[in-house]
Amino acid sequence: MSARGKARSRALEILFEAEQRSVSASDVLRRRRENTEQVINPYTVQIIDGVTAKQEQIDEFLRTYAQGWTLERMPSVDRVILRIGAWELLFNDEVPDGVAVSEAVALARTLSTDDSPAFVNGLLGRLQQLKPTLLA
Template sequence: MKRRELRARAVQAVYQMDVGQVLASDAVNHVLDGADAELGDGQRDFVKGLVEGVAVNTEMLDDMIAKNVTGWRLDRIAKVDLAVLRLALYELMFEPETDVATIMDEAVELAKEYSTEESGRFINGALAKLLPAVEVRRAEEE
């Protein structure tokens, strides 16, 4: 399974955690149910790591989104878009081995695929506003 599909599954799990109030482990199991034959080495762990990372850091991620995406309250952002934003922001913050451009491109494409064409533009703009804060946080962590 390609990374794009793995990220799509992670977004679905993050969405389930938010909307269905389910645990990260249950959401991962649900979105990967029946996919074991398609999963290569470490791919289940990749999805699980992303989803659990978002779950553990949701408060911090939401705080960063609220402070940097001006004009949008979290409760006004579509749930799918919020799931995409949380996942992309988590990757930007905690997965430094993944290229920033790759994370942003994947997030935009996921938003277009699972939400609306306008969502792609929104996600791109929101992540662009978040990048300076991400760079500050990354520098503080080093």
């Protein structure tokens, strides 16, 4: 797994834990730094900060374009994967669009249900198509 792939996985863990515990991701990140020997890649922090800063806008896009699914009904891990993928796709110009989508699909394939990769691919693919108008 690439350094960025590991950073995405670590960001997913931290964002997921924050959501499950109803605490801020920065609190989870701080506790990990204080209480573990875990190395936190700078890109992990960039993802966490980016998703946190843009979460309201990202969630609105996900609500709008997730056909037949409310954000609340989605499995928590899928919701976090979609937030990371949407942030990379829409707000991180360093990551090519196709890479953002494929990396999110790979996380879903590894960490979620059998149906999740197709769902993540479809929703992020739709956002990719609409990207010029979403950010206009």
